[in-house]
Amino acid sequence: MIIIIGAGLSGLVTAYRLKQAKIPFLILEAKDRTGGRIFTKTTDNQTPIEMGATWFGKQHQNLIGLLNELKVTAFPQYQGDYYYYDDPDSPHHGKYKLPPQEVNYRIEGGSKNLINKLFEKLEKDDIRFSSRVEEIRKEKKELIIKTENNNEFVSEQIILAVPPKIWAHQITFIPSLPQDLLQIAKNTQTWMEDSIKAAVEFEKPFWRENSQPATIMSNSEPFTECYDHTNQKEDKFALCGFLNPGLKNIEAPKRKDLVLKQLANILGEQALHGTSYHEYIWSEDDYVKWPKDSFMHPHQNNGHPIFRQCFLNNQLIIASSESAATFPGYMDGAVEAGERAFDVVNQNFERLKGH
Ligand SMILES: Cc1cc2nc3c(=O)[nH]c(=O)nc-3n(C[C@H](O)[C@H](O)[C@H](O)COP(=O)(O)OP(=O)(O)OC[C@H]3O[C@@H](n4cnc5c(N)ncnc54)[C@H](O)[C@@H]3O)c2cc1C
Structure with missing residues (x-):
């Protein structure tokens, strides 16, 4: 039996391939949901709101290949013609024509559509939720x-299939993993771990009219980046983006007030009449952020080659983005x-079958 720890995108990709290869496995997931840092909320009005991963580009060929295989469609991010640079202390504060941009894409129905498609390929008993792994012990x-x-x-x-910093701090390995691996893992930034995502849902995309800016960039707060979040069918509407991470320390109603005020300052009074407000503070998520961290650079140690080695006598394989x-x-x-984790398991499986 192969055990996959974590039902985020990486763990589910391995599970999907193991299922196709008829290799038995079980996923242990700490939360009561799949997806990890892919977290699409659905509002009462059925608007998909991305609290986690949202965009990809043409360079992301591994992802595009999987989307095509699973027949999951995507659509270009609406950009409009203008953006707003919001910094009242700067002489550059104001509305600007958007220069030509690389197109970014979003997944139709929300990023969770990809997670759901992978999950549909599994059986009910292939996964145990609310099962946080605490210890891995090698016995014979x-x-x-x-x-x-x-x-x-x-x-x-x-x-x-868990971010390196999280397993290095949260899981006890007996015998211990090599010290160099543990040190690097503890100093690997989990991408977007300090983010706060927020969204306001609206009945109409009023910002698409009268040459309003559909994108906001700011050095002040609360939104540092905010984008049109209309769905592919163009019948569900929202503005969604990243808040200044420092705002996690104020109370939620105050944060919401700041968001609405900023949008109203830029887009007018209509921005105060959203139908719902949503936010998620990733640094308060135990499976994304290790609270006692010191500062880390964005992407610090991401992609370190040590993560592509196997450990505990080749029985431990590291996945996660x-x-x-x-x-x-x-x-x-x-x-x-x-995919890489699956290849390693599959090669071992084929070798054992050959003996
Ligand atoms: C706010 C935000 C915005 C982002 N935006 C983008 C974007 O626009 N484009 C993009 O390409 N990427 C984006 N990302 C990054 C993207 O979400 C990740 O690269 C990807 O989802 C990581 O998948 P993963 O499976 O490697 O890890 P995760 O999604 O972190 O999954 C790990 C899983 O392991 C579980 N787990 C953790 N510890 C344990 C344990 N001890 N026992 C059992 N289970 C455990 C967790 O609950 C989780 O389900 C964003 C991320 C965030 C947070």
């Missing part, structure tokens, strides 16, 4: 995995890492 040829509820699972191979050789930290990296 087997690996024993202990979860928070004291359940134990026996495995020949484990795929760690941060381990990928190309575009680590991004959805594309998660697909690459999930």
Whole structure:
């Protein structure tokens, strides 16, 4: 039995390939949902709102290949003609014509559509939710995995589809993993770990009219970046983006007020009449951020080659986007890492069959 720890994109890609190859596996997931850093909320009005991963580009060929294989469609991000640079202290504060941009794409129905498509390929018993792994112990040829509820699972191979910093701090390995690996993992930034995403849903995309800016960039707050979040059918509307991470320390109603005020200053009074407000503070998510961290650079140690080695006598394989050789930290990296983990398991499986 292969055990995959983590049901984010990388873990689900490995699971999907193992299913196709008829290799038995079980996923242990700490949360009660799939997707990890892919987290599309659906409002009461059925508007998909991305609280996590949202965009990809033509360079992300691993992701595009998977989307095509699963027949998941995508659509270009609406940009409009203008953007607004919001910094009242700057002489550049104001509305500008948008220069030609690389097109970014979003997944139809929300990024969770990809996660759901992968999940549909699995059986109900292939995954255990609310099963945070706390300990991995090697006993003779087997690996024993202990979860928070004291359940134990026996495995020949484990795929760690969890951000490196999280497993390095949260999981006890007996015997210990090599010190250099642990040190690098503890100093690997989990991409977007400090982000706050926020969105305001509207009945109509009023900012698409009268040459209003559809994109806001700011050095002040609360939104540092805000984009049109209309769905592909153009019948659900929202503005969505990133808030200044420092705002996690103020109370939620105050944060919402600041968001609405900023939008109203730029787009007019209509911005105060959203139908719903949503936000997610990723640095408060135990499976994304390690709270006692010191400062880390964006993408620090992402893609480090040590993550593509196997450990514990070749029985421990590291996945997660941060381990990928190309575009680590991004959805594309998660697909690459999930595929690589499957290749390693599959090669071992074929070798054992040959004996
Ligand atoms: C706010 C935000 C915006 C982003 N925007 C983009 C974007 O626009 N484009 C892009 O390409 N990428 C973006 N990303 C990055 C993208 O989300 C990730 O690269 C990708 O989703 C990572 O997938 P993963 O499977 O490697 O890890 P994760 O999604 O982190 O999945 C890890 C899983 O492991 C589980 N887990 C953790 N610890 C344990 C444990 N001890 N036991 C059991 N389970 C455990 C977690 O609950 C989680 O489900 C964004 C991320 C965030 C947070």
